[in-house]
Amino acid sequence: MMNGNFTHIKPADIETESFRIIEKELENRKIRLRADQAPIIKRVIHTTADFEYADSLVFSENFMEKFRKVLDEKPLIVTDTNMALAGINKAALSKLGVEAVCFMAEKEIMAESKKLGVTRASLSIKKACEIERPIIFTVGNAPTALIELKEHMDRGYKPSFVIAVPVGFVNVVEAKELILESEVPYIVNRGRKGGSTVAAAIVNALLYMNGGR
């Protein structure tokens, strides 16, 4: 590594040092996090360098207890982007016997989307809702995914867990409110912000907190 202003540090220690800096800055901002939420919020800040997430991430009551219960049932994580899927730690998944998939680039989904003029995200959710297995929905991009999911919930479908952090300007805030008003166990980022990296960070934090590494 070069001289100059760089911190000399082993690759393996970069994450630890990053979390130390994040903790210090949270302290400076007088932000105190709940123990069950802290590793998730800190990992999202680590992924975005954006401390706003300390205020905007919302957790349903007893979310961790409920997440653990789902984890015991060998659930399927369904993401709304291949980017989020790429960001989920594969070693952690395999250690916990959890599978993660994304249907967005599947040929049938693409063809049906074109034919019906419906977003691929909606069709992916529809497909996931038909799978008889506990599903952890992970939405980092498409508000239409949350709207579709809510419609299935209104007809009686029960998602096991919902991570709702789509980003954007059209129907994003409103779609997140649908989940916040529901009875489902959730982690939601209120407002416009979020994204695939945020979705993956939340999944990874949950996996790490439950024996994934």
Added chain:
Amino acid sequence: MMNGNFTHIKPADIETESFRIIEKELENRKIRLRADQAPIIKRVIHTTADFEYADSLVFSENFMEKFRKVLDEKPLIVTDTNMALAGINKAALSKLGVEAVCFMAEKEIMAESKKLGVTRASLSIKKACEIERPIIFTVGNAPTALIELKEHMDRGYKPSFVIAVPVGFVNVVEAKELILESEVPYIVNRGRKGGSTVAAAIVNALLYMNGGR
């Protein structure tokens, strides 16, 4: 789509409407963007819902002219994460005859990283620098990738183009400065923020502005 507060809109129109909202808010903030930078900055804001990028994205002189020249040489885009690679529009790549790769998860890179205690990002950059073809470096995650790249540049290597938007708390700000001080054509996001989604958004904007869709 549901009733209530939702904007009723066709999926194909969501992006157009999002950009309209972004343009209006930029106007409200009295931010005027240069014509060659505007589509890139707006796409990054679209990806992050974070208007800070209007201030922090920095472009080298005549970056577009230089990018176009590289594009004519059928370059290879090398990303430092599979997430960024997943986010690059494959139809745009194929339309322009450009290839994109990520070496991070390759077995030899992983083995060598473990053996030498060097980040996979550094080793990926080293591998890219040995390829005799114009390379567009796209760094959304690892400052060590930029540090490694700068060392090759100091020994005479000339990258064709560098997109430097790693995110984080350790050596990120400093590593970006290395690129800002260099003679290479670049797009850099100054400060801590960035990420794989930002990297992919910049690549996509550049491709779209040059016939990629």
